[in-house]
Amino acid sequence: MAVHPVLAAAGQFLHLSRTQAELFNQPQSLSLSDGTQVTIHAAGIIEFAPINAATQAILLSCGIHGNETAPIEILDAMVQDILCGRLVVKHRLMVQFGNLPAMDIAERFVDENMNRLFSGAHSKAPGLVNQERIRAKQLEDCTRAFFLKDLLPRCHYDLHTAIRASKNDKFAVYPFLHGKPWKAQQISFMQACGVNTILLSNSPTTTYSYFSSHQFGADAFTVELGKVRPFGQNNMADFAEVTSTLRALVAGEALNLPDYQDDAVNLFSVNQVINKTQPDFRLHFADDAPNFSDFKQGELLASETGHEYRALVDGEAIVFPNANVALGQRALLTVAPVTLQQANEGKADV
Numbered sequence: 623m624a625v626h627p628v629l630a631a632a633g634q635f636l637h638l639s640r641t642q643a644e645l646f647n648q649p650q651s652l653s654l655s656d657g658t659q660v661t662i663h664a665a666g667i668i669e670f671a672p673i674n675a676a677t678q679a680i681l682l683s684c685g686i687h688g689n690e691t692a693p694i695e696i697l698d699a700m701v702q703d704i705l706c707g708r709l710v711v712k713h714r715l716m717v718q719f720g721n722l723p724a725m726d727i728a729e730r731f732v733d734e735n736m737n738r739l740f741s742g743a744h745s746k747a748p749g750l751v752n753q754e755r756i757r758a759k760q761l762e763d764c765t766r767a768f769f770l771k772d773l774l775p776r777c778h779y780d781l782h783t784a785i786r787a788s789k790n791d792k793f794a795v796y797p798f799l800h801g802k803p804w805k806a807q808q809i810s811f812m813q814a815c816g817v818n819t820i821l822l823s824n825s826p827t828t829t830y831s832y833f834s835s836h837q838f839g840a841d842a843f844t845v846e847l848g849k850v851r852p853f854g855q856n857n858m859a860d861f862a863e864v865t866s867t868l869r870a871l872v873a874g875e876a877l878n879l880p881d882y883q884d885d886a887v888n889l890f891s892v893n894q895v896i897n898k899t900q901p902d903f904r905l906h907f908a909d910d911a912p913n914f915s916d917f918k919q920g921e922l923l924a925s926e927t928g929h930e931y932r933a934l935v936d937g938e939a940i941v942f943p944n945a946n947v948a949l950g951q952r953a954l955l956t957v958a959p960v961t962l963q964q965a966n967e968g969k970a971d972v
């Protein structure tokens with residue numbers, strides 16, 4: 623029997639997806655020698671089912687923004703190791719490489735920011751079709767089918783890197799939970815990944831992690847693993863903790879998570895979500911101000927015709943400032959420190 627092209631290519635699924643996408647025009651299945659079942663749904667979308675009964679369904683995504691390369695390199699190596707039998711999955715696993723055309727041009731996106739197109743936003747402008755909208759729907763469809771296959775506990779870690787430097791190099795956005803408690807165990811999992819700064823989101827969004835969290839009850843995060851760099855220019859030693867923890871997770875190994883302690887984590891709640899509504903939107907701090915730079919109450923952070931946006935409390939910090947987003951989109955988040963107990967006040971026990 624002919625060897626499947628991904629095995630003939632030593633597990634280089636991402637490389638084949640980017641250079642010979644036509645190989646994956648139709649969904650296809652194969653078995654690995656250790657019994658793992660592999661389903662390739664499309665270029666850049668691959669699913670693994672272990673030989674044993676799984677106890678979790680794990681979705682790992684990267685490259686939703688095409689120039690955020692470190693997560694792509696981390697998951698590319700993981701998929702190669704699984705396909706070559708060097709890493710054996712013990713749970714159901716889907717890995718998605720999001721925006722392949724944007725990777726090819728080393729840009730965040732081709733036509734539109736894909737991480738604003740989930741929870742159906744891809745189809746909310748009738749007549750507007752572009753490759754990000756088509757792909758966001760395809761990713762959603764695969765995720766829905768993957769999670770709804772059974773009732774196993776679900777998680778989704780959507781891996782990114784940030785545009786600017788950050789006072790806290792690695793951080794994660796915990797999507798809005800609609801009043802459910804934030805989980806200490808999940809925050810400890812992030813810590814084990816080397817991510818000790820967590821932003822607790824306070825409203826629904828059209829991001830991918832919110833989609834999985836809200837629609838499927840998955841433990842989900844958008845994980846920022848440092849600063850954007852071109853392919854091949856990441857120092858993989860910077861990602862040792864996230865790499866080994868994610869590998870241990872999919873391999874069903876003991877994770878030995880630290881007990882949750884407030885003083886080991888920087889927890890922030892979102893104070894303001896500032897959207898750009900006018901073409902003259904501008905930021906009032908240095909272009910190179912890192913994420914988590916903090917301001918005094920009343921300091922001017924941004925302005926546009928008809929609006930001034932100021933820090934509401936002392937110590938309010940900026941995250942993801944970007945004046946170049948499309949009208950109507952988020953141009954800045956501000957956050958303020960919080961403890962887990964304060965954040966979970968009045969909610970059921972964690």
Ligand SMILES: O=C(O)CCC(=O)N[C@@H](CCC(=O)O)C(=O)O
Nearest residue numbers: 737782784785786795829844942
């Ligand atoms: O560094 C930046 O300005 C953006 C980095 C990035 O892509 N962040 C995500 C965060 C998504 C979330 O809020 O969950 C994004 O903006 O899509």
Ligand SMILES: [Zn+2]
Nearest residue numbers: 687690782783
């Ligand atoms: Zn991103």
